[in-house]
Amino acid sequence: MKRRLIVLTGAGMSAESGIATFRDSGGLWEKYPVEQVATPEGFDADPELVLNFYNMRRREMLKAKPNEGHRMLAELENDFDVHIITQNIDNLHEQAGSSRVLHLHGELMKARSTGDDSLIYDIDPLHCDIRLGDLCEKGFQLRPHIVWFGEAVPLIPEAEEITHGADIFVIIGTSLNVYPAAGLLNEVKRNIPVYLIDPKEVHTRRYDIHHIQKGASEGIIELKKIIL
């Protein structure tokens, strides 16, 4: 039986594909205050601004390609039962060929009804903007299918269950600032090896983490040498 390799990814995973992270200098939060573009209150105050912010992110993502790191994680499925839990809203893991990807914070290529959470629609890449006045089948405004700050993270129980089953746990490109995603680390069983790939120091409460202080692609090459 293949060992279960669970990988938690964040914005740094897609940095080499040219998608800006949020907290690094030059990151998106410097240009767009989080309260304005990533909270339900921000959306209520100025829905058009928020829709446009995500329309820009979607257009940017449609131009981006998976990087070597995304591709190597997909290839690891030959040797491991790989599950990716991502905080990213892009679809670069899927484009690279990963078959089990859980999007904790939603997906940029989906739209959701503001009046009925169960109404979720795929966005056509050729008509990829959500505009004010675009409605669901029940007549409610559409919004990005994204978990904003202050909103519940409905996939957390599933992510915790996947994390409990890890034989190896790997964290790539996340500052571990955003909860409950960052709390998944506490769900990893004792004695399970934990690797962290990030060029910067990342603060965690666990002392037994093997930090590979490199960018995603280089870091995964090193990880492969250890775990394969």
Ligand SMILES: NC(=O)c1ccc[n+]([C@@H]2O[C@H](COP(=O)([O-])OP(=O)(O)OC[C@H]3O[C@@H](n4cnc5c(N)ncnc54)[C@H](O)[C@@H]3O)[C@@H](O)[C@H]2O)c1
């Ligand atoms: N691509 C995306 O979908 C995207 C992009 C930006 C933000 N977000 C969202 O913003 C939130 C931000 O939290 P976060 O922790 O994911 O991001 P973050 O911006 O807080 O942290 C990014 C981390 O990536 C590291 N990093 C930078 N370049 C890297 C590289 N080449 N290789 C590996 N690591 C690198 C940084 O040192 C940092 O620790 C998340 O909820 C996420 O949903 C998503």
